[in-house]
Amino acid sequence: MPVISPKQKKREYDVVIVGSGAGGGQMAYTLTMEGIKVLLLEAGRMFDPVSETAMFHTSDMAPLRGVATPDKQYGFYDASIESGWEIPGEPYTNASEDKLRQFSWWRQRMMGGRTNHWGRVSLRNGPYDFKTRSRQGIGFDWPLSYDDLAPWYDKAEMLVGIFGDSEGIENSPDSSPGVLLPPPKFRAGELLARERSKKLGVSVVPVHRALLTRQQDAQRVPGKLHPRNKKAQRLLAANMRSRLKCFFATDCHRGCSIKAAFDSTSVYLTPALKTGNLDILPNAMAREVTLNKGGKAKGVTFIDKTTGAEHHVVGRVVVLAAGSQESVRLLLNSKSNRFPDGLANSSGKVGKYLTDSVASRVSGQIPALEALPLHNEDGAVGQQAYMPWWLAGQQHKLDFPGGYKALLVSGRKMPSLNTGKSFDRVSGGDGIPFGRKLKEDARRYHGSFQSIGAQGAMAANDDCYCELDPKVKDKWGIPVLRFHWKWSDDELRQVSHQQQAMTEILEAMGARFFRASYVDKPEKAISQGGKIIHEVGGAIMGDNPGKSVTNQWGQTWDVPNLILGDGATFPGTADKNPTLTIMALAYRAADHLAGELKKGNL
């Protein structure tokens, strides 16, 4: 079974999955390895990271020195194609005109989804993050505990290949021994931050990221992940051997032609296709989930974007993993007599409880890092070090719930078009620098700037949700989402704390700052909703069918053969990035689903 066109699709599949990213890819991998026949629908085209990634290209080889344009909204060499904040013909709307109350929505229309466009930071939620309501009196508890998910984090990490270390930090869990790959050495700025942060009680430790600092153990891991399944072991081992270890150059956001960095296509879909159990249908824009007379999901109606024709595919089970809000949109657009307000929405909770990372940033210039002896500082290009939330045990003393982590951006990076103006802030003289002076400034100061970005927890609330826009439709006539967003005082107080703490850390490194502090102006510092591209929720999981949309396996309460396989089920955002938890939940959900299918329960 291969990549197909609508004409080639089979009459029926065991499972139809919408979306090919972290959730859909993981579901497809696990199900096909278990012998289940799967069709995967993806709204974008096939994309081959091996042949299409411009690994070593420099920005003078790109149009406009590679800067972002409306066509390539994260820069020319970013792997994203046909993707962005604004996609022609596929609008979304915001209810408010106030910027602070708007939500920005990044959508990825390509095979592998947003796993192509990712810093690969892969952190586990901690035990407290599953108990938000019990611990803080706000938001929701998850219908499963950390201990329920921990084995699936281990499995997902072994499958994907993640580097990191064990630190024993409260609510920032370690992996089981032997699961993680060794972290890369720190850069000079990261070492300086680690040394100087000690007196503040802040630990700077290796971040966890989905890239291979050494080749995966193809002898040992396949047997652990697929006991008693020789075929799966063989296919996984072969795929692991096809992935090379990182050669410590070029940005993971470009994609990875040696498959050292994880993406869904290279790690999930390639071996899944080799099982013979997977059909992939690209350029298929899902419009609606259909129901049979018994009220069960029957299949998915989709538009072939290459012809504009509408098709329908039948599955015993339908999995939505189109990217949180896109899955929500599909539910809301799947209306029937039985579900006039959208599919699986008897609770009225579909579209509710969107959350996102609470983020802000502080930058400074560190004189100690000026004019260091020249050396290659690429490392594992991107983030290597972070500060896990250091006050998890003292939360009761703070004026906001939930913590945040802080990620360092450090080093003498490959110059960009912005490099030319970056020295103005530190350069003396009565005019902006140019000529010989600019050349001298550049040699001295390039690489001495240090930036820290915080990303924090957000509990679900009633003010952040989406619904169908009553008027606006996309170019296929499908109604679009309208967003409502409002940061609560909790988030704004958290951002004040972020600003204060990050300023202190940079001060401890001896930083010079170039703007007034935003400690008292958190609304100026906070990233707009959606901008960190960590949005989740909208079809949350829970214990109570009246207050949630799915159970702990993403199975909707109303329609048992309809599964949510992406971040839509998150009952809240932790101070960790969501992707690893999407993978672990999808792994666990797929395993559960495979069992149910084999038992004939669906």
Next chain:
Amino acid sequence: MNDPNTHASEEPVRINRRVALQWISSATAAIPLLEREVSAAEKSGVRPPSVFAKGYGPDPDLIRKYKPGDLWPLTFTKDQRRLMIVLCDIIMPADEVSPSASSMNVHDFVDEWISSPYPAQAADRNVILKGMALLDEEAVRRGKSNFVSLTPKDQLVICEDLARKAKADVRQFPGSFFYRLRNLVAGGYYTTPAGTKDIGYRGNVPQAEWNGPPAEVLKKLNLPPQ
């Protein structure tokens, strides 16, 4: 429509080009809006956009290596190009370490930039063409036919004045002109192989291992070995 020899001598287009181009780049669905926008511009007596080149689209070939002029026509006349070569080498001159910006063809990058069909570059097009014209006017005021004919010393004096104006306010013309031009020339330069080497970037090469900073760096920072 976009003959570089006539087009650049036109007065820079001001307003609706930016809006109109936004609509062009947001694809076919927006065409009726584009027509509305342009006809409204015509009615109000403002000339319609002069650059109708297309961008590279949302799915460009990422492997191909592009040069200025490959994707859309360039703007500079011969004289403007000569002027930009001089400006490039004032902003990024050759020194004992590295060559000048013009030797790395940064002037052609500036031309590519101001000729771009995307909205973000439209403002630069206006301010840079206007600023270049101003430099020649200043030369005439000083009794020369154009900026290129001035002595290097006079050229430098004018640029130093503009650099001070830029530092005072990067948005106010003509300081804005020098600020934007300096950003493009310096950023354009540091993204060439010579500029990248000069600024001390040593990466973008495959390495079997990454061992962290060398001992001399740790020593300078007074840090223990990793």
